Amino acid sequence: MSNDQKFPSADAGDVQVASSVTDLQQRVRDGQKLLPVGRQTKAPLAAFAVDYQAISLNTLSGIQEYEPSEYTFTALAGTPLSEIVAALASQRQYLPFDPVLIDQGATLGGTVGSGINGPGRQRYGGLRDFILGAEIVTGDGHLVSTGGKVVKNAAGFDVPKLMVGSCGRLGILTSLTFKVFPAPPFQLSGGVVCQNVQDACQVIAQLAAGRWELDAIDFDPQAMTVYFRLAGPEAACLQLAANLQQHLGREVVMLPELDHWSQIAQLRCFSSSHSLVARLPADLSLIKHLHQFAHQHADEFAYRVSVAGALAWLSFSHGVLAEFQAFLSQHQAAALVIRQEGGDRVTQPLLGARQVSTSQQSVQQAIKLAMDPTQAFPPLLDFVPVAAQ
Amino acid sequence: MSQSRFESLRDLLPADLFQDDDATLAAFESDGLTAFRCRPQGVVLPRTNEEVIRTVQWCHENSVPFVARGSGTSLSGGSMPVSDGIVISLNRLQKILSLDPDNRIAVVQPGVVNLQVSAAAAPHGLYYAPDPSSQKICTIGGNVAFNSGGAHCLKYGMTSNHVVGIQAITATGKLVEFGGQSVESIGPDWTGLFCGSEGLFGIALEITLRLLPKPEQFHTVLVGYHSLRDAGDAVSAVIESGLLPGAMEIMESLAIEAAEAATACGYPKDAEAVLIVELEGPREKLAAEQAQLESVIAGTNAFETVVAENAEQRDKIWAGRKSAFSAAGLLSPDFLVQDGVVPRKRLGEALERIQVISSASGLRVANVFHAGDGNLHPLILFDDSVPGELERAEACAGEILRLCIEMGGSITGEHGVGVEKRDFMPEMYDQPTMDLMHRLRHAFDPQQIANPGKMFPGTEAPALTAHGLHPLEKAGVISRE
Incomplete structure (x- = not known):
């Protein structure tokens, strides 16, 4: 059974298909209320805009320009990541932030819209650091060309970055330009077994600030193991691994392949009994609290840490939702539900109660209106105040 | 505007924070783009966030233009004043508010000098990567406003790639917080939009920066070529080899001549072009990569190759490159x-x-x-x-x-675009895209009082005066990239 079947879209039967960019522009000018979607591998992000017509960009697919010597490519928003990753690999290049859900059919536009990074974000940065340009249908039906197609550009407002994580609320991405890097010739992963979460956080901090230039640093609390990935010439990776082990003064298990990375890349690292998968921006302090929460709700809540503690991937049952909302509220944190299955559903994908001031809301709303003057696209995802339990 | 109108601003602030004497005004009438000068009505020198906020809110209520300024090293006229407005000088807001080595972030005020961030991070083995050539003196606030670059952008990106969160006062006097303390976030990347907005949205008061582990070693190579095309081909060869250098710079003969005259940097004689390639990283990785680079360079039409054997030789190679612009004098x-x-x-x-x-x-x-x-x-x-x-x-x-x-x-x-290149914006971006940028500006600043005259054409034209080196450039304190 594929993961797509496992996590069906809430609106799978009610998606129209854009035939062209002009078609999209015309629909907006005709006053249609639209929510752009790709292959809905992150269905909750599109499932709650009930008054908006889901419009698929899957037909707007294909790599438009790829210049390996420039380290750049431009592709239509509906292009599957698998096609892009394969084209880059044929030239020994890659997107260093490890885009997720490739095998499930995730598209480039959906990846930018959801703002999700994989473990490789650790070394060179995330989506926001590699996006260079974006063509967007704005809420007045115009097609705008923001950013640029060269690796360096400081002219004008950085609208491409604004679109990262915008979840289709600010405009419809039609074409995107990215910077890419040469792929490392060799990768080597390792695991450091830790005594407890405090120890693990200490190891993460040590690894992240160390001389080894690690590509990825994650943590699996069930295995109580911090995983890391080295990339570069093979001999150098082996020497660095040996040096790292010596420096830490504890056993490091070296592995040519590590299931953890592919599990994170496919968001398949969690218990099948949990109905919700979410991502939680974090730091090491929050991770320690999260560990305690997970311990208290062991059957219903699990997590993994990515990007050296800056991100937690969560899976949990609907039954623990209220407690988790309270946890987020207590720590002024927010999480975004990426996937869900089963009958129980969250009422909106953004969880938590991060306080946003009225003045901040008004500025964000003004930006929304600048991008979408006719409100052709759904309102910004908002934070719902949650009373302490 | 009558001078008396500024009295209410003077009264609003502690004594001496608002200055409008000739000597002060003259000091702020230009920045690194010395072609343009304009004398403001006054200069505010706040010591606290609250004083910045009060000043911006006063400007908003009184429709008075303001220009935020750090050290004034902008090369595009980005911090040039306007004649009917004030300058808000942020150099006194120079505290590093916190530095968290475990999560590798620092929270700084806008007047903190770029290099001071790396100095503060150094005891933890960390540094702040963006390195504009003026990094000894330019401020983080200015770097954020103009999304400053440097010699290492290909590998590490520009300023915006290292800004995690921003607390700012918008041109309408609203306090906002974009991003946070984690490099990961949810929702539109408001922080990314604010970076590089050239001061048109408001003033960043607290900036959260991402820190990186300091590269352990550098491998710097200087290569001489008899033609510029050969040097350019060498760059392509390095790129095709799969190496990712921290920096790759080319200087051609006239610039070499100037640099040699200024610094006696010992660049290859009779070179039509020199190429500087710098690899960086842990020693094990460098050992492998420098052999690869050597092989790539050997396959080009290089006539002389110099490898820096120590930090002193590396500094000498970079001194030539970094002096090139001031040496043009x-x-x-x-x-x-x-x-x-x-x-x-x-x-x-x-x-x-x-x-x-x-x-x-x-x-x-x-x-x-x-x-x-x-x-x-x-x-x-x-x-x-x-x-x-x-x-x-x-x-x-x-x-x-x-x-x-x-x-x-x-x-x-x-x-950045600043004053200097604003007329070219409509040639780079089509009308719908320019319209969108106008709307975004309006979202933050409907009165267009924040750093007016920058980025968009057709606004107040500054006075044009003689070109020449920035005084700090003459003194060898700063250099241009």
Whole structure:
């Protein structure tokens, strides 16, 4: 059974298909209320805009320009990541932030819209650091060309970055330009077994600030193991691994392949009994609290840490939702539900109660209106105040 | 506006924070783009966030334009004042508020000098990667406003790639917080939009920066070529080899001549072009990569290769490169510098076209550029005392910017649009895109009081005066990329 079947879209039967960019522009000018979607591998992000017509960009697919010597490519928003990753690999290049859900059919536009990074974000940065340009249908039906197609550009407002994580609320991405890097010739992963979460956080901090230039640093609390990935010439990776082990003064298990990375890349690292998968921006302090929460709700809540503690991937049952909302509220944190299955559903994908001031809301709303003057696209995802339990 | 109108601002602030004496005003009338000068009505020198907020809110309520300024090193006239407005000088807001080595972030005030962040992070083995050449003096606030670059952008990106969160006061006096303390976030990347907005949205009060582990070692190579094209081909060869250098710079003969005269940097004699390639990282990785680089360079038409054996030799190689612009003063009394970008594979073609433009204008152009990312830095040499030369130099600069647009590049890679290149924005972006940028500006600043006259054409024209080196440049304190 594929993961797509496992996590069906809430609106799978009610998606129209854009035939062209002009078609999209015309629909907006005709006053249609639209929510752009790709292959809905992150269905909750599109499932709650009930008054908006889901419009698929899957037909707007294909790599438009790829210049390996420039380290750049431009592709239509509906292009599957698998096609892009394969084209880059044929030239020994890659997107260093490890885009997720490739095998499930995730598209480039959906990846930018959801703002999700994989473990490789650790070394060179995330989506926001590699996006260079974006063509967007704005809420007045115009097609705008923001950013640029060269690796360096400081002219004008950085609208491409604004679109990262915008979840289709600010405009419809039609074409995107990215910077890419040469792929490392060799990768080597390792695991450091830790005594407890405090120890693990200490190891993460040590690894992240160390001389080894690690590509990825994650943590699996069930295995109580911090995983890391080295990339570069093979001999150098082996020497660095040996040096790292010596420096830490504890056993490091070296592995040519590590299931953890592919599990994170496919968001398949969690218990099948949990109905919700979410991502939680974090730091090491929050991770320690999260560990305690997970311990208290062991059957219903699990997590993994990515990007050296800056991100937690969560899976949990609907039954623990209220407690988790309270946890987020207590720590002024927010999480975004990426996937869900089963009958129980969250009422909106953004969880938590991060306080946003009225003045901040008004500025964000003004930006929304600048991008979408006719409100052709759904309102910004908002934070719902949650009373302490 | 009558002077008495500023009395209410003076009254609003502690004594001496608002200054409007001639000496103070003169000190703030220009920035690193010395071609433009404009005397403001007054200068506010706040010591606290609260004083900045109060000042901006007063400007909003009284519709008075304001220009936020750090050290004034902008090369695009980004912090040039406006005649009916005030300057808010942020240099006194110079505290590093916190530094968290475990999560590798620092929260700083806008007046903190770029290099001070790395100095504070150094005991933890960390540093702040963006390194504009003026990093000894330029401030983080200015870096954020203009999304400053440096020699290491290809590998590490620009300022915005290292800003995690921003607390800011908008032009309408609203306090906002974008991003947070984690490099990951949810929702539209408001922080990314704010970076590089050239002060048109408001003033950043607290900036959360991402810190990286300090590279353990550097491997710096200086290579001499008999033609610029050979040097350009070498860049392509390095890129194709799969190496990712921290920096790749090219200087051509006129710039080499200037650098040699200024610093005796010992660049290969008779070189038409020199290429600097720098690898960085842990020693094990460098050992493998430097052998690879050596092999790549051996396959090019290099006639001389110098490898820095120690930090002193590395500094000497970089001293030549970093002095190139101020050294141009030895070749010519005045010069203009542009920072347009072209696709890397068209660098050779771009340089040939610049040569044609140079010949047609009758002005010499010295080329230095960040070859790894196609970022040109043509220095257009002229003598302002010769009637008409300034105008010819500006026309020459304009042609080079149009060339960058035509080639699918950008009018600015790292200096920003500012006053200098605002007329070229509508040539780079079409009308719907320009309209969108106007709407975004309006979202933050409907009165257009925050740093007016920058980025968008058709606004207040500043007074044009003689070109020349920035006083700090003359003193060797700062240099241009």
